[in-house]
Amino acid sequence: MSLRQLPLLAVLLLLFVAPAYAAKRVDLDFNVKFVPDQDxxxxxxxxxxxxxxxxxxxxxxxxxxxxxxQADGEGTWQQENGRGVWRPAPGKARLSYRVKVSHQRKSGRFDARMTDDWALLRGDDLVPSGRLDQQDGVRLISRLKVELPEGWKSVETGWPRIGKNRFRIDNRERLFDRPTGWILAGKLGSRRAKLGETDVTVAAPVGEGVRRMDVLTMLTFVWPEIQNVFPRDPKKLLIVGAGDPMWRGGLSGPNSLFMHADRPLVSENGTSSLVHELVHVFSRITDADRSDWISEGLAEYYAIELVRRAGGMSEDRYQRVREDLTKWSRKVDSLRTEHSTGPITARAVLLLQELDREIRQRSKGRHSLDDVARGLMRLDKVTTDDFINITETMLDGGSAVLDTRLLR
Incomplete structure (x- = not known):
């Protein structure tokens, strides 16, 4: 290459590379102040x-x-029919509002709660979902800052920390970056570890009976196996917990999950609620068209399978788990539903176990259900037809396991 060609090459490189860096960066700060006496x-x-x-x-x-x-200055706020539209004023713009924190389900249990000493909720509720219309060539840089009441010690989220009680919110899949996932603030106890490339934090309010080190040990045990199936390395993972009257189960969110303090790491039926919710966090598989059996079935399938692969389940205990699943799901005649129940999920697990065996046999060990799961991860929403198509493409033909009335 001659020296005369270098300037032209530099110009061409700038034409292709510059647009990626030319976006105007504009700060969007979410400031949150907890007020316990008003919930x-x-x-x-x-x-x-x-x-x-x-x-x-x-x-x-x-x-x-x-x-x-309240919108400041020349900005406007219009609210009707369950929606609210903010049109910011030019220059520095501000919108403020109040959010009720505690939320009680029909069962009497809470999936968000604030006490005098702590608050546990999802950021999705602090900042509701919204449609953003912005100028071309603009990138909003979102950050969260939390102001704690007197006596509260710390705050944890599933997002990277950039200062005291400050976090960077960066979701490349969304135009409007808001602080989704679990948030825990107050008088807390925490345990931390580096697993793979992920900073893991297990946190709970002091005195709630959460066994933080037990959870961290279980995570360390299954981490290599879950990464083999779902090749993602989130920068951070937050696991939070609390006792009654919180929801007695697990609830997943972006980069985070909640587990009730009384939930065992492995239940008597051989499954792990912790690993179940972890699969939801890593796979991010969501469904449509009465196909909830897919996301719930896969989460429960791997809650058993990953513990087994990690050496935590013998073959005879695995067979007893299958027997229990068979008894539990014997009355299920269809998997198709908007919200999977326990028996439906149990029947879905049995179908997935049979399908994994079929894929391994027909591919002579080259493929497994893991490959189907990784294919589903690439879709925004998954349907039963999607599941069948991905499987049959891999098998280069129809599946005997999937040719069943259960999927109609």
Missing amino acids: TAEVELLLEDGSVVRYLDFKLGDEGIYSDF
Whole structure:
């Protein structure tokens, strides 16, 4: 290459590379202040330059957990039919409102709760989902800052920490980066470890009976196996827990999950609620068209299988688990439903175990159900037809296991 060609090459490189770095970066700060005596959180959105956003259209719902909206300056706020639209003013723009924190289900259990000493909730509720309309060539840089009441010690989220009680929110799959996933604040106890490339934190309010080291040990045990199936390395994973009257089970969220303090790491039926929720976090498989059996079935299948692969389950105990699943699901005649029940999930696990065996036999060990799961991870929403198509493409033909009335 001659020296005369170098300037032209540099120009061509700039033409292709520059657009990736030419986006205007504008700060969007979420400031949250917990107010325990009112069971609320005061939230404000601070936008560095309001002129770059035409509007933010929030889905507020009809439960009345959001109130006292105020837009500063020339900005406007319009609310009707369960939605609210913020049109920021040019220059520095601010929207503030209040959020009711504690949420009690029909069962009487809480999936979000605030006491005098701590708050446990999902960031999805602090900042509702919304449609963002912004100027082209703009990238919003989102951050979360939490102000704690007097006496509260710390706050944990599933996002990387960038300062005291400050976190960077960066979800490349969304235009509107908001602080989704579990948030725990107050008088806390925490245990931390580095697993693979992920910073793992297990945290709970002091005195809630959460066995943090037990959870961390279980995670260390199954981590290599779950990464083999779901090749993702989140920067951070947060696991939170608490006792009654919180929801007596597990609930997953982005980069985070909740487990009730009384849930065993491995239950008497041989499955692990912890690994079940971990599969949801890593796979991010969501379903549509009455296909909840897929996400719930895969989570429960791997809750058994990953413990088995890690050496935590003998063959005879594995067979007893299958017998229990068979008894539990004997009355199930279809897997198709919007919300999978325990018996339906149990029958789905049996089908997936049979399918894994079929794939391994027909491919002579080259493929397994793991390959199907990794294919499903690439889809936004998964249907039963998607599941069948991916499987049959891999098998280069129809599946005897999937040719069943259970999937109709």
